[in-house]
Amino acid sequence: MAKLKINKLVVIGVGLIGGSFALALKRARAVKLVVGVGRTQANLAAALDLGVIDEATHDPALAVEGADLVLLAMPVGQMPAVMRRIAPHLAPETVVTDAGSTKRDVIAYARRHLAGCLAGFVPAHPISGTEKSGAAAAFPDLYKGRNVILAPLKETAPAATRLVRSAWQLCGARVLRLDATEHDSIFAAVSHLPHVVSYALVNALARRRNARQLFGFSAGGLRDTVRIAGSSPEMWTDICIANRDLLLQSLSDYEDELARTRKAIARGDAAQLKRLFEAARSAREKWLVKTR
């Protein structure tokens, strides 16, 4: 891995994701100046206080002047406006990457709004995060041992991809490549669907008249199952809408599986129900326990 030196890093959207990227690169001494761009004064002030960023501004166009690397780390729904705003101010050598959880939509936005700068654009997705958000939640080890997916375009310059790969590797991540559609299909299943499942489970209980009593009797099982229902509603709305075709396919598979389980319960078919539960337990042990 070549020594990486970024003179100016611009993080647009200084939350958990963008803030942790900045902190990790600062700790690695790979960056001189971090400029944070955000909408709310309070969050930018916190980011400055905590040393996540060195300078703050509300204006992305101003921020990207002379930048080596720009990370778009705001909710995907804000991508088109931000891209439109920064495009005229990007130098030819500036590399732009993103941290969006969906890739086909981000690429479509880039083709529309960053048309002249595609050689410097590296679509990416760090597979990490917690249910917390905001600059105060950022920490430099967020990406340690985690996967980061790169989905470079045919127009992307190899040097731009190398820069982004090096930056993520310095954060401790394992960098992989996927085609954008393959990426979106995989994450519809393993990430977007579980969020929908988790939000819906909380709402199904919360709608009941005795919701307070119900939650009072809950134990670790429910708590873990709905942990990700604490995730940012804004971000997850954008993701679900952006990836809706593939998410709806995954949701259908899941609804079919629930219907299969319901039938076994309704028939009192213990043998079939046990087969379903055993299949789930063994799949989880075989595949999931290995991952972190």
Next chain:
Amino acid sequence: MAKLKINKLVVIGVGLIGGSFALALKRARAVKLVVGVGRTQANLAAALDLGVIDEATHDPALAVEGADLVLLAMPVGQMPAVMRRIAPHLAPETVVTDAGSTKRDVIAYARRHLAGCLAGFVPAHPISGTEKSGAAAAFPDLYKGRNVILAPLKETAPAATRLVRSAWQLCGARVLRLDATEHDSIFAAVSHLPHVVSYALVNALARRRNARQLFGFSAGGLRDTVRIAGSSPEMWTDICIANRDLLLQSLSDYEDELARTRKAIARGDAAQLKRLFEAARSAREKWLVKTR
């Protein structure tokens, strides 16, 4: 709390639940002799090795002779056979309690098979557990700070209820009372439904041709959401069948909620989707974060 002294405790089903109860009472020096009853030699041998029990047998009838307290901690599906087997051997002063996750069915079994011993029968449900099972998973702090529900019958002698309450309090638990139907309705929603949701989510992914690849890309969100899909299939089959009427009601509420979410996604209705996600997040914060 009066000083509790149990000369002979019999634990039928020496797994996580029964084993942890024995270990907690041993640590509190509240029990002289623990006799474990189980089906598999390997688990009983492990329980003896680990000091969870002092004696082991396959025969519940033999075990309960002269017992002060008998804990029925095997899967609920085995209750009728075990109750039938022990009933003729129970002394009038022996107190019998259980740890079943459903209460209406256990009570119905007791009315049929322990008809002469109902004064000594205290239906109970400790709200605890992990996805692990077996005697080797038992530990004395399992019940510390957790709720234990008692659902005594009108026939249950107050002294029997007091004994069982004291024993659970010595395990560090908070003891509460609920009517059996109320209990089953609450736990259908906050425990049985989440298990069905979690098993079904794993199966929906595991059925896909690229299941291995999918799980390889999963992160903490999926892992937490499906943690309880590692739970004992045998135990959860029994629970789902025993409580099927109330579980199916909870499952219907959940399926309605999923359908509501699906509609918002399919319509691309970001405003409605965000409202749903915000409602879930705030309900989780309001009610669930407080509990442990």
